[in-house]
Structure formats: C-alpha cells, structure tokens
Amino acid sequence: MEKLLEVKDLCVSFGTHGGEVQAVRGISFDLYKGETLAIVGESGSGKSVASQTIMKLIPMPPGKITNGEILFDGDDLVKKTDKQMEKVRGKDISMIFQDPMTSLNPTMKIGPQIMEVLKKHQKLSGSVAKERTIELLRLVGIPMPEKRINQYAHEFSGGMRQRAMIAIALAANPRLLIADEPTTALDVTIQSQILELIKDLQQKIGMSVIFITHDLGVVANVADRVAVMYAGQIVEVGTVDEIFYDPRHPYTWGLLASMPSLDMTDKAELLDIPGTPPDLTNPPKGDAFAPRNRYALAIDFEEEPPMFQVSETHYAKTWLLHPDAPKVELPEQVKRRVRKLAASFDKPVLAEGEA
C-alpha cells in the first residue's frame, strides 16, 4: 500500500509560565492511502496536539515543533510557511472538530461557509459553487439543502451541525481527513449515523482518515489500525484486531479492562488505572506509565523502553516484551478477549525502524 503521510520522530512543546510542556515526545507513524487510523488516549496524552500539528494549527508561539518531519506525499509540512500551509489546509487535509457549534461561524449562513472553500480551493464561480454546496449537503444527509443553505448554525441541531462541518471539510475533496472526537458531543443514535456517514464517504472519495477518540467502541467501529498514545508518545500501534485481541502494552490492557462491556453479567469491579497522567513539563525518568502501571518492572523507573515489534504491523513500547522480562498474568477482562493471531512473530523483536 502507498503511504500518504509519514510522521517521523515528531516533538512538539509549548512554552508556559510553568516551563516547557512537552506535549508530543517523539512520535512516528505512517498513514496509508484509504485507511483509517484511530488515535486513542486520555486527555492530555497529546493526541489532539499531534493531529493539529499535522495541519500546523497549533499556535506558534507558544507552541513549537522541536524535532521531526511530517511528510505528506513526500513533502515536509514542518518546513512550510503559513502562506504555503493555506494551500494545504482545507484542500489536501481537512479537519472536523469535537464541538460543531464553536467551529461554525455563527454570523454567517451555512451555505456561504461551504462556498468559501469551493471558491478558494476549487476556484468555482458563485452559481456553480452554490449548486455544488447543495449537492454536498445532500451527500452528508441534510434534508432540504436548498433551504438549509440560507440558515444559520443555531438553526441546526447538533447532529446536523456536525454534518455541515463534514460538508465543509469534504468540499475540496481532501486526501486526508482528521476527525478530532467528532462524535463525542453527540448522542449515540446520532453518533452512529455520523460514523456511518464518514465511512461511507471515505469509500466514495477514497480519502485517508485519522480518527481521534477516547471511545474504544467507536475505534472498533471505524478503525483499520489503532495507535495508543500515553504522555505524548505512541505506546502501542497495530491493526484493530491486534489491539483488541492481542494487546501487549499494560496501558492498553488498562484501557480495555476499565470499560464495562454490555455482555458482562457478573458485576465484578472494574479495573481502573490508578493515579493520574504525568506532568509533561517534567516527564518522569524511564517509562512515563510506570507509576500507574500494575506490571511495572524495576527497569521501567530507570530507562525508557524501546519499541518492540510483535508482528509486521504490531509494535509496543514496553519492557515486558524484552526476552528477560518475567511472564505476567493479564487482567481477567483482557484475558477473555485475547487470542492467538496468525500474523504475530514467535518472539517479539526489537523494532529497528519506526512504527
């Protein structure tokens, strides 16, 4: 498969009064054409900062990219100026946000907000742009688009606003859509409609999607591959089956075990992840997850673990995969889902390149 996006050892930090917050600490991943990569993690894990950096939407200063490359179709976005980025944003890469109310312009009718993109990037004339806008609104499932283009955002419901946002994002046929918690603010019934819509449109247009969420149910629904982030780093990445049926990182275990499942009949206690995420102005020595990790080894407090490779597509950053590491007992809730996957190697190996 062809790579659309390559992120290499990206580091992003923000200067604050309390010191420099290292929000993203050296992440690397690839995104292939037509696939959906879900990025999961807690608030503050750096998933939103990472994705906003791809579009260079973080305010600079106080934010700065301290290291790394973002290759979009071989072109390094880190080096691009603001002016050059304007040609990329909304055209090649689009983004939809969590809160559709604050991301739409309340003083502008919905129609012109979509036409703006068409006029700028597609260089369409007024009447053609209007027709295309109506077509787009119909595509995202908004009834009576001829009337709707003359309405304001406050006349739309939450789900309809998110649809309008998606219409804006898709107006210029982007090759990459970044969806930052697009359904978190919506009800489950509306959420499932929006997820269906994104998947459906992705098939029609053939774009790649980066889907940021903390809801593992949504991940299971949309993702081809999953990257798990903790404290500004990717701690595990693999296909959706590998993450759900053969997770290797204790943080991933924690995430999977802390959710009740609908078929759970016993009322056993949920396995929470104790404590809170670390302060990234002073990232802890060794493995950042160690203080909250029930499976932490002595070395976790001393030295940061390297990335180990479990299969062609599956990587995890934990000392537990080291040949000398003791065998550990998985949490009950995780053990129930684990199965042997055909693609995994006999033994984890140290990853040479990056995930």
Added chain:
Amino acid sequence: MAKKLLEIKNLKQYFNEGRPNMVKAVDDVSFDIYEGETLGLVGESGCGKSTTGRTILRLYDATDGQVLFNGENVHGRKSRSELKRLNRKMQMIFQDPYASLNPRMTVGDIIAEGIDLHGLAKNSKERMARVHELLETVGLHKDYASRYPHEASGGQRQRIGIARALAVDPDFIIADEAISALDVSIQAQIINLMKKLQREKNLTYLFIAHDLSMVKYISDRIGVMYFGKLVELASADELYNNPMHPYTKSLLSAIPIPDPETERVRKRTPYDPNVHQYTPEDLPEIREVKPGHFVYCSKRELEQLQASH
C-alpha cells in the same frame, strides 16, 4: 421486596406553560426507586432525564404530580426547616466538575458548606475532622482541604463533588452525568468508588447518563426516556437482553461495542415514532408487560407484546 424510598407519580414539568413555546420536558412520568438500589436513567440529550432528576430534588417546582420521599411529598407546602431536612437527605453530583465547584472557595470549605448549613459540627475542630474523613472516604489526601479546585484534575474534582454530597449523610444521591466528562480510566475509578460507598452507606442512586454500557454496569434497573416520556423500565439485564419498546431497541443498536468483530456486522435499527399509529382512543401509558418490565404502550400493543414475550 425492598422498601420504596421514592415514589414518583405522574410527574410533569412544563416550561413556558401556556405559551406557544411551551416545552413538556417531563410529561407524566411515574416510577419508584427502591432503597439501596441504583436506578439508571438513559436517553438522548433533551429527552428530559436531567429535568426529571432536578424536579425530584425540587430544584424546579413541578408543574403537576407528586414525588414521595419516604411517603412525604417533596413538592408539598413546606416550611424552611422541613425543606432543609429533606434537602439533607437528597443530594446531587453534577456533570461538570469544573463548573460545579466554586473556584474561590477552598476544597475544605466546599465540602463543609453542607455541614455548616445543617449545623452538623459542634466546633471547627470537629468540622475539620469531618472534612478530612470525607476526603479520605473518596480517596483524596487530607491536604486537599486547604487547596483550591483549580489545583485538582477532573477525576479529583469529581471526588470532591462526591465528598460534598456525602457530607450531610444523605440517603439518596442523584448522579447527573457524573462521569461523562472524565476519561475512561478515571471513569472506572469513580464508578468503583460510588459502588463502594453504596455498599458501605446503603445509599440509593439515581444515575443519569447517556453512556449505556456504564449505566448497565452500575444499575440494578434502568429507565429509558424519550421526548419527556418514560418509554421502558426494567431490570438492567432484562432491558438489554429483551428490549420491547422500539426506541429502546434502536438505542441499544446504536451503542458501539469495543469489539471489532461485532462492529463489522452491526446493523443499526432506526426508530420511527410513526410505527405506533396511536389513535386518540389508544391512551398510551406505561404498562407492566411482565413482572417488573414496564413499557409505554397502548392496550393493543400491550396485548401484542404479552403474546410475543
């Protein structure tokens, strides 16, 4: 059968009554809450679940209907002291742990506010001891008493909210989306804490949420609301395994399950309110289809449901 702690009878809460923009936020809702149980209340935003919770506590004056707490009508004529006595027995934990704590008060003062109002501590020493004890109960260090809310994380703030609710030794706590704003791992911490407290203090919960998997996990019984009406009420397992109202079915089919294989074959069933085809003679209301399983339906539908289940 356990004792009824609360009886909600034909509760109505209309806003802008009599005007063209009248909203029937809660429209003739009746249910009971038993002592020591957790009743979950689910539904989409705007279905009236939060309004129901708030009206039960008399945060809103009910348009019509009764809320009986231990047999006493919460919405009846009350003197200040009677109201105070009731308020002490019923507490609430709110959704937004950022907006629900006064940023200008120390955590200790926030927790002790109820203690002060109800005169539950004889002197400042006893008050402080009580605050420390409460902080410990919810898993926070006692040093938090002298800190301000902004120093605490979301999960810690929610713990403070719980400590505040517990301060007056209530029997009944309404948790209105108490975990919705928290991360998954922190949600589990708070849920485990709430379950532990329930066991230790024999608390009764009304747990309002839209995250159905969490509701299923914590609740003994679950009520589903739609457009101000309670459309189905049953034990948690029964509701999930044997949903009867088409809206409940649709809601259940929409929850994404953290299992890729289930998700690949998922079929969503949309809800169309027109399927009922109610005529004016139908008089749909909440009816018991089988013991403990209530569905909002007409006589005709009741017969159909009873025949097929």
